[in-house]
Amino acid sequence: xxxxxxxxxxxxxxxxxxxxxxxxxxxxxxxxxxxxxxxxxxxxxxxxxxxxxxxxxxxxxxxxxxxxxxxxxxxxxxxxxxxxxxxxxxxxxxxxxxxxxxxxxxxxxxxxxx
Amino acid sequence: xxxxxxxxxxxxxxxxxxxxxxxxxxxxxxxxxxxxxxxxxxxxxxxxxxxxxxxxxxxxxxxxxxxxxxxxxxxxxxxxxxxxxxxxxxxxxxxxxxxxxxxxxxxxxxxxxx
Numbered sequence: 001x002x003x004x005x006x007x008x009x010x011x012x013x014x015x016x017x018x019x020x021x022x023x024x025x026x027x028x029x030x031x032x033x034x035x036x037x038x039x040x041x042x043x044x045x046x047x048x049x050x051x052x053x054x055x056x057x058x059x060x061x062x063x064x065x066x067x068x069x070x071x072x073x074x075x076x077x078x079x080x081x082x083x084x085x086x087x088x089x090x091x092x093x094x095x096x097x098x099x100x101x102x103x104x105x106x107x108x109x110x111x112x113x114x
Numbered sequence: 115x116x117x118x119x120x121x122x123x124x125x126x127x128x129x130x131x132x133x134x135x136x137x138x139x140x141x142x143x144x145x146x147x148x149x150x151x152x153x154x155x156x157x158x159x160x161x162x163x164x165x166x167x168x169x170x171x172x173x174x175x176x177x178x179x180x181x182x183x184x185x186x187x188x189x190x191x192x193x194x195x196x197x198x199x200x201x202x203x204x205x206x207x208x209x210x211x212x213x214x215x216x217x218x219x220x221x222x223x224x225x226x227x228x
Contacts, residue, residue: 004157035218040123042204042218057215090158099146099208100165103216105158 003027006091006106013081014114021076021109023091029104031097032074034066035090037108043090049074050097078111086113116141118207120219127195128227135190135222137205147188148206148216149179158204164188175199197228 004025013019023032031050035043047056049068063085065077078085088108094101121136139145149161162173169181179190190203205219 040220042118042220045215092158099216100163102148102160102163103150105150107157 004091004093004104004106006089006109008109009107010110010112012112012114013078015082016080019078019081019111021078021089021091021111023074023076023106024072025074025093025104026072027093027095027104028071029093029095030071031094031101032068033090033092033094033103034074034076035092037088037090038086046076081111081113083113086111116207116209116215116217118205118217118219120203120205120222122222123220124223124225126225126227129197130194131226133190133192133195133199133224135203135205135224137188137190137219138186139188139205139207139217140186141207141209142186143209146208147179147181148208149173149177149188149190150204150206150218152202152204153198154200161190161203195224195226197226200224200226 007022033048034046037043046060047066063079068074088110090108091106092103094103117140119138146165148163150158151161152158162171164171164181172178177192181188202221202223204221206216208216
């Protein structure tokens with residue numbers, strides 16, 4: 001089945017130690033998104049790619065970076081995780097950017113910062 | 115800035131009870147509206163969406179939602195819930211201007227008692 005895969009499902013890191021979260025898709029969608037979701041809060045868009053074009057949200061901290069080496073893969077890099085970065089990180093894809101498109105989500109990676 | 119408000123964080127119902135989950139948004143222009151659902155242990159998936167036409171939208175598993183433009187609302191309904199409807203329900207709005215950003219509500223956790 002076509003899907004969005006995230007690895008790892010759980011990630012524990014130390015304060016200040018860089019961490020990379022991975023997302024891959026078999027849907028061949030143009031757009032890939034990264035969301036941060038903290039407990040009892042709405043998913044918050046960090047950034048997205050349309051193909052190779054990177055679009056950063058204005059309020060996304062510089063500590064968060066992303067890479068999309070090809071259509072299938074997208075990575076979220078947290079350069080120096082703080083305690084406040086502990087959250088669920090959701091990757092999603094959509095075929096296009098019309099605003100009407102359904103987003104397809106991965107299962108998420110839960111990040112714990114010690 | 116756009117915002118999405120879901121009135122109830124937690125709802126508990128007995129099987130066969132009727133369900134209505136509220137969703138209000140703040141954007142005044144053309145909108146695309148979505149309800150996503152996350153069943154226990156699964157990833158977020160689309161339940162239904164509206165972008166034009168009949169404001170009463172039918173989705174999967176007997177769910178429907180009504181877009182009322184004058185009230186900036188897109189409430190989700192189901193006449194008779196089942197235990198298997200236990201899940202988290204998220205409302206989402208896209209401004210429909212061709213932009214990428216979809217704004218999510220914080221979600222409503224529904225628990226259906228057997």
